[in-house]
Amino acid sequence: MTAGSGTGAGGTPPPGTSPSPDGSAATVTRTGDAPGGPGASAGGREGALILVADDVPANVELLFDQLHTLGYRTISARDGPSAVAAAARHQPDLCILDVSMPAGDLGCDDRSTGFEVCRHIKRDPRTARIPVVFVTALNDASDRVKAIEAGGDDFLTKPHNRLVLGARVRSLLKLKGATDALEESVRKLRELEKVRDDLLKMIVHDLKTPLTSVLATLELLLDGDFGPVSHTQHQVIADAETKAEDLLRLIEDLLEIAKLEETALPLTLVPIAPVALLTEVVYEWAVRFQQAGATATIDASDDAPVFQADKGLLKRVFGNLIQNALTHSPHAVTIRLAVRGEPMGVLFTVADDGPGIPSEYQELIFRKFEQVRTPNAPRVRSSGLGLAFCRLVIERHGGRIWVKSTEGTGSAFHVLLPAQPRTADYPAISP
Numbered sequence: 001m002t003a004g005s006g007t008g009a010g011g012t013p014p015p016g017t018s019p020s021p022d023g024s025a026a027t028v029t030r031t032g033d034a035p036g037g038p039g040a041s042a043g044g045r046e047g048a049l050i051l052v053a054d055d056v057p058a059n060v061e062l063l064f065d066q067l068h069t070l071g072y073r074t075i076s077a078r079d080g081p082s083a084v085a086a087a088a089r090h091q092p093d094l095c096i097l098d099v100s101m102p103a104g105d106l107g108c109d110d111r112s113t114g115f116e117v118c119r120h121i122k123r124d125p126r127t128a129r130i131p132v133v134f135v136t137a138l139n140d141a142s143d144r145v146k147a148i149e150a151g152g153d154d155f156l157t158k159p160h161n162r163l164v165l166g167a168r169v170r171s172l173l174k175l176k177g178a179t180d181a182l183e184e185s186v187r188k189l190r191e192l193e194k195v196r197d198d199l200l201k202m203i204v205h206d207l208k209t210p211l212t213s214v215l216a217t218l219e220l221l222l223d224g225d226f227g228p229v230s231h232t233q234h235q236v237i238a239d240a241e242t243k244a245e246d247l248l249r250l251i252e253d254l255l256e257i258a259k260l261e262e263t264a265l266p267l268t269l270v271p272i273a274p275v276a277l278l279t280e281v282v283y284e285w286a287v288r289f290q291q292a293g294a295t296a297t298i299d300a301s302d303d304a305p306v307f308q309a310d311k312g313l314l315k316r317v318f319g320n321l322i323q324n325a326l327t328h329s330p331h332a333v334t335i336r337l338a339v340r341g342e343p344m345g346v347l348f349t350v351a352d353d354g355p356g357i358p359s360e361y362q363e364l365i366f367r368k369f370e371q372v373r374t375p376n377a378p379r380v381r382s383s384g385l386g387l388a389f390c391r392l393v394i395e396r397h398g399g400r401i402w403v404k405s406t407e408g409t410g411s412a413f414h415v416l417l418p419a420q421p422r423t424a425d426y427p428a429i430s431p
């Protein structure tokens, strides 16, 4: 639908405009200025560039006059393809589109060209954030619905009011400014995150070599290779060795998490019998259970199937969950290890009767460095990496890990694993 003295796509541009250098129907201008590109004037509200797409020069002229009075720069297009091209090329801050224009090669009805142009603008990542206003005699609801479906941000009904035009343009430009600033912050944050991760990886890697040699030296000392050591000296060195080993484990966790995040850690898949796995884990932790005064039970259902997974990594997942149950409780805990079959594979549970985890932390704790910070959480030396490691390992197997917990009652960590991870990536190997 067009108004004014229509001359169609071939019509002469309004006064004060000039054809764009690429020969397209788009033109750039600003009242009082020589015609120039969008870079000709500074950014901000004053310099905002607005694309007006309408095949009727009189309509364009009217809008240009009003927009120039408001201090904006303008660019025009007279048909669908040139509007799409102008938006991509000049990346205006706002588009004002007529609905009815020659469709050219856009392959739509001339009466809905504006919607198609809007769809193109919103599909292209370079222009997707540009707000689009339809200026047309939109008096039927179905056209408004189509405009919204096409991604339009606002409407101006012909004949439009100058003050309404100004208010809409200002508010949409403000919104775009805020969205652009937000996007820029997200981009910078991502960049910083990458720098931090790379730096951390480098430092951690550089720590490993000297620490390994410290450990070797402590071991030689303990073995008496540098002469006899007294009982007290032995205790002190053994303590230093334990702490150095803790540190090495932390370093290895950090490096492994980095590898898992980059999906560079290959899985070695082997068939695993769930009950045998839990029995093995409990056996390996028996001394620690005894030291902590904890009890562990295994509750296995017959339907738990043999499944394919990386056994070494999986045992470390259970090790982390058991260690958490032991260390994050102020009293000796009872741990229940359970397994049962599920349609997609096998479901493990590691449950304890410890202090529980506040609901607002139940997702957070699976992120790196996140720990429960409440006054009643016991103070233990920890890194906040264990559950991040568990989540990466389980998700790498195509599984899921989550926690159900009630404060004061205990926590139950559930691990759901597919019977067979996607083998295209990791061919299963025989035991």
Ligand SMILES: Nc1ncnc2c1ncn2[C@@H]1O[C@H](COP(=O)(O)OP(=O)(O)O)[C@@H](O)[C@H]1O
Pocket: 320, 324, 325, 328, 329, 352, 354, 355, 356, 357, 365, 370, 371, 372, 373, 377, 381, 382, 383, 384, 385, 386, 387, 388, 411
């Ligand atoms: N079984 C549990 N009972 C209570 N709190 C837990 C339990 N497991 C984990 N948490 C909480 O989740 C946090 C994150 O655990 P984790 O990622 O293993 O790191 P870390 O154990 O090094 O602190 C812990 O610091 C603790 O606050």
Ligand SMILES: [Mg+2]
Pocket: 320, 323, 324, 382, 384, 385, 386, 387
């Ligand atoms: Mg832990």
